[in-house]
Amino acid sequence: MDFSLVLETWPIYLDGLWTTVWLVASALVIGLVVAVPVAVARNAQFPLWRYPAWAFIYFFRGTPLLIQLYLIYYGLSQVVNVEDTLWQHAWFCALVAFVLNTAAYTAEIIRGAINGLPKGEVEAAIAYGMSPYKAFSRIVLPSAMRRALPAYSNEVVFMLHGSAVAGIITIVDLTGAARIVNSRYYAPFESFLTAGVFYMALTFSILWMFRLAERRFLRHLKPLS
Helix, strand or coil, X not given: CCCHHHHHCHHHHHXXXXXXXXXXXXXXXXXXXXXXXXXXXXXXXXXXXXXXHHHHHHHHHHCCHHHHHHHHHHXXXXXXXXXXXHHHCHXXXXXXXXXXXXXXXXXXXXXXXXXXXCHHHXXXXXXXXXXXXXXXXXXXXXXXXXXXXXXXXXXXXXXHHHHHHHHHHCCCCHHHHHHHHHHHHCCHHHHHHHHHHHHHHHHHHHHHHHHHHHHHHCHHHCCCC
């Protein structure tokens, strides 16, 4: 084992780290924006809202992320002409696949948090004279988002780990960087262990930030004794 090659190839890993961070962060932000209306539609009584949301969640939670990435990157060009569009870029296809995947899981997390809210919170809002829309936007949704933090932290970590499939479609993320180093130096242990250390550092950083957020926003749920 020769870890000196890590010092020689650290620019490759840093480029891969940056690609992983911005790709995952962008997917999570956009996915969260998509997930909120999907979660609301999933709980709606109107069938034209509820069933499409259910189908979206069912498909993207029921199929592997790798298959979704293949369908978007390789399959879309068989259906429509993607020349001279963003769809011909690997990074854009990966971003779309990640957004749709995390949006489905996040929507289900938010939906569960909404359904798990104590009825007293909603009844108190109505007693104060709030309209259903105002009660939902000011009481139900903010409270549900806070309560969803522990479950959502797991989704963020899963999305980070799942992003490793991006290297399959020529994107040089952390896993792709490890493949490049391995192909040059034929050192699979050192190459992929280094990538694993980067992933682990990102994972623990995410968990630490969510732990701080939970202490801040879920303080009122802790028992008094």
